Amino acid sequence: xxxxxxxxxxxxxxxxxxxxxxxxxxxxxxxxxxxxxxxxxxxxxxxxxxxxxxxxxxxxxxxxxxxxxxxxxxxxxxxxxxxxxxxxxxxxxxxxxxxxxxxxxxxxxxxxxxxxxxxxxxxxxxxxxxxxxxxxxxxxxxxxxxxxxxxxxxxxxxxxxxxxxxxxxxxxxxxxxxxxxxxxxxxxxxxxxxxxxxxxxxxxxxxxxxxxxxxxxxxxxxxxxxxxxxxxxxxxxxxxxxxxxxxxxxxxxxxxxxxxxxxxxxxxxxxxxxxxxxxxxxxxxxxxxxxxxxxxxxxxxxxxxxxxxxxxxxxxxxxxxxxxxxxxxxxxxxxxxxxxxxxxxxxxxxxxxxxxxxxxxxxxxxxxxxxxxxxxxxxxxxxxxxxxxxxxxxxxxxxxxxxxxxxxxxxxxxxxxx
Ligand SMILES: Cc1cc2nc3c(=O)[nH]c(=O)nc-3n(C[C@H](O)[C@H](O)[C@H](O)COP(=O)(O)OP(=O)(O)OC[C@H]3O[C@@H](n4cnc5c(N)ncnc54)[C@H](O)[C@@H]3O)c2cc1C
Numbered sequence: 001x002x003x004x005x006x007x008x009x010x011x012x013x014x015x016x017x018x019x020x021x022x023x024x025x026x027x028x029x030x031x032x033x034x035x036x037x038x039x040x041x042x043x044x045x046x047x048x049x050x051x052x053x054x055x056x057x058x059x060x061x062x063x064x065x066x067x068x069x070x071x072x073x074x075x076x077x078x079x080x081x082x083x084x085x086x087x088x089x090x091x092x093x094x095x096x097x098x099x100x101x102x103x104x105x106x107x108x109x110x111x112x113x114x115x116x117x118x119x120x121x122x123x124x125x126x127x128x129x130x131x132x133x134x135x136x137x138x139x140x141x142x143x144x145x146x147x148x149x150x151x152x153x154x155x156x157x158x159x160x161x162x163x164x165x166x167x168x169x170x171x172x173x174x175x176x177x178x179x180x181x182x183x184x185x186x187x188x189x190x191x192x193x194x195x196x197x198x199x200x201x202x203x204x205x206x207x208x209x210x211x212x213x214x215x216x217x218x219x220x221x222x223x224x225x226x227x228x229x230x231x232x233x234x235x236x237x238x239x240x241x242x243x244x245x246x247x248x249x250x251x252x253x254x255x256x257x258x259x260x261x262x263x264x265x266x267x268x269x270x271x272x273x274x275x276x277x278x279x280x281x282x283x284x285x286x287x288x289x290x291x292x293x294x295x296x297x298x299x300x301x302x303x304x305x306x307x308x309x310x311x312x313x314x315x316x317x318x319x320x321x322x323x324x325x326x327x328x329x330x331x332x333x334x335x336x337x338x339x340x341x342x343x344x345x346x347x348x349x350x351x352x353x354x355x356x357x358x359x360x361x362x363x364x365x366x367x368x369x370x371x372x373x374x375x376x377x378x379x380x381x382x383x384x385x386x387x388x389x390x391x392x393x394x395x396x397x398x399x400x401x402x403x404x405x406x407x408x409x410x411x412x413x414x415x416x417x418x
Contacts, residue, residue, distance in 0.1 A: 008237050010036045012400060013249035015228055015240065015263070017043035019205075019386050020378050021255035022212045023393030026130065028253075029219045031401045036247055037216065038240065040227040044209025047257050050280050050352040051386045052303045052314040053205045054145050054294050055127055057120060057198035058169045059384045060113040062362030063276075063317070064104040081333045082301035086320035096274050099360035108361070111411065115363055117167045118407035119388050124200070126390035131202075136211035139308075143293040145199035148179060148190035150299055157194045170197045185289040186342050190297075201294050204308045205386050228256075231263055237374055251400050253376040255393070258322055258355040260379035267372060269418045271365075273380060275355035277318040279331045282310040284345030291342060302334035304341070310348045313338045317356070326353050358382040359417065366395050366412035376400065377414045 010033075014025045017039035025037040037043075075083045090097055103112070131140050149157065154173075161171045174182070174193035182195065202208050217223055227243040231252055238252040254260050261271035285291075285306065294305040301316040315330040331351055338344075359365065359380040369375035378396050381388050395405035395412075 008248045008250050010034045010247065010249045012251045012253060013038060013240050013247050014253045014255055016255040016257060017213060017223065018046055018048035018255065018257050019044065019209050019389030020257065020381060020392050022209055022216060023390040024253050024255055024378055024396050025221055026212060026216045027394040027397035028400060029216060029221045031397050036222045036224055036249065038224045038226060038228055038242065040225065042210065043213035044206040047354040048209045048386060049206035050354040051205050052294060052305045052312065053202045053307065053386065055124060055200040055202065056145060056196065056384055056387050057124060058164050058171065058196045059387065060116045060120065060167060061109065062112060062382065064100050064362055065109060066104060066106050068104045080301065081330050082316040084318045084330060086324065089320045093274060096272055096360055099272065103361045112361060112363060113167065115408065115411035119391050122391035122394065122406040123388045126394060130212055130215065130390065131208065134211040134215040136208055139202045139204060139208055140200050141293065142200050145196040145201065145294050145296065146182065147194045147296045147298055149192040150189055151191065153192045157192050160194055171195060172197060183292055183295065185291065187340065189341060201305060203306065228263060230266065233372060251374045251376060253378055253396055255378040257379055258357040260357065269369065272360055272417055274319065274358050275322040276358050276382065277320060277353060277355050278315050279328065279351055279353050280312050280314040281331055281335065281351045282307060282312045282348045284348055285311050286343045286345060289343045297341070300334060300337045302338060304338050311342065311344045322355050356382050363412055364388065364392060365414040366392050366409050367399065367414050370415045370418050
């Protein structure tokens with residue numbers, strides 16, 4: 001396929017330069033396709049900037065799992081750091097909530113875990129390859145991810161370990177002393193820990209996406225910064241209307257993260273996406289009290305990740321409209337708790353807010369739009385989009401090139417909802 005042959009400006013136009021769009025663009029270039037990547041901002045400036053930077057081998061169990069039902073009574077109070085919910089949003093979106101809960105049953109655990117395991121495994125391979133090729137290997141740390149409990153949660157930790165072991169995902173059960181040996185600079189408040197040993201992390205997710213985008217540009221890809229207004233079928237392909245022009249292409253990939261549904265509605269697709277909003281704030285680290293890896297306080301419902309600019313504290317979920325005003329209640333609740341674990345200084349910059357784009361089964365959509373040839377959907381990567389972006393993109397590029405994707409894409413088919 002070439003521009004001259006198709007009469008279009010490019011074989012593929014990728015909409016959105018978060019981790020998913022940039023990855024799709026890289027993978028499509030690697031297949032010899034001409035690619036234009038479009039975003040209104042610089043690559044990696046939105047959700048793919050503000051996340052916790054965990055490249056998680058073990059996040060194969062989405063939030064909507066059976067244990068969610070036992071937690072619901074506590075969540076109903078709307079005071080828990082793990083989940084705040086807007087009653088008006090919840091009533092208006094009761095259909096999404098019901099479908100999300102319907103997926104939290106025991107019978108829905110294994111099929112989704114198996115699907116996510118395939119996606120995550122393929123993605124981690126690509127991250128580890130690309131981060132070196134993109135000259136950003138100094139940003140990745142192979143030190144694992146530590147989940148910790150203050151209570152005597154040995155049974156919970158063992159249960160999680162056994163479940164992960166079924167998928168050959170390694171982890172180590174730790175007691176208080178072993179936690180201190182791994183993280184000597186935290187206060188020994190945790191009784192039980194589970195170290196996900198095959199998980200990595202990065203010290204700046206936004207910079208990693210930017211490095212990947214430079215790698216794409218270096219391979220002959222084009223990046224255009226513009227607001228995307230519409231996508232319109234155009235003969236054998238597509239016309240993408242921008243604030244300052246238009247692009248025609250044979251294939252268009254929608255990788256707009258939490259904004260993906262907006263441009264699809266005029267084409268008759270109603271994407272059942274909710275926005276699991278989350279916040280972060282960074283704090284000046286005390287160099288004598290450095291963290292070695294991301295730490296997930298399971299009961300406190302927050303994460304602390306050592307980042308380039310400081311210790312990044314990220315929150316649980318706020319279920320509300322994507323663009324509703326920020327509420328810093330969860331950050332305000334968890335920052336003092338985090339401070340009680342590791343010493344850090346004053347805040348660096350302002351609090352950040354982003355939206356985890358989530359479909360009712362917590363699986364992303366990866367594949368062709370059901371009624372429009374040449375239109376490809378790559379979004380809905382929920383809590384693990386930074387991890388799963390590369391293989392999401394590689395699968396789309398493979399399907400465009402009529403080659404086998406690097407994992408089983410069946411469970412991710414957009415036709416399950418559209
Ligand atoms: C608090 C928090 C912590 C998280 N922690 C982790 C973690 O540790 N590990 C992990 O794997 N995942 C994590 N995630 C999830 C992860 O960040 C997301 O799933 C992932 O970044 C989504 O990537 P994306 O490319 O789909 O979307 P985005 O990164 O949001 O990219 C979408 C792009 O589309 C562009 N765009 C939208 N509309 C338009 C338009 N009309 N015109 C032009 N451009 C447009 C935006 O500018 C943006 O750049 C976390 C998320 C949050 C909120």
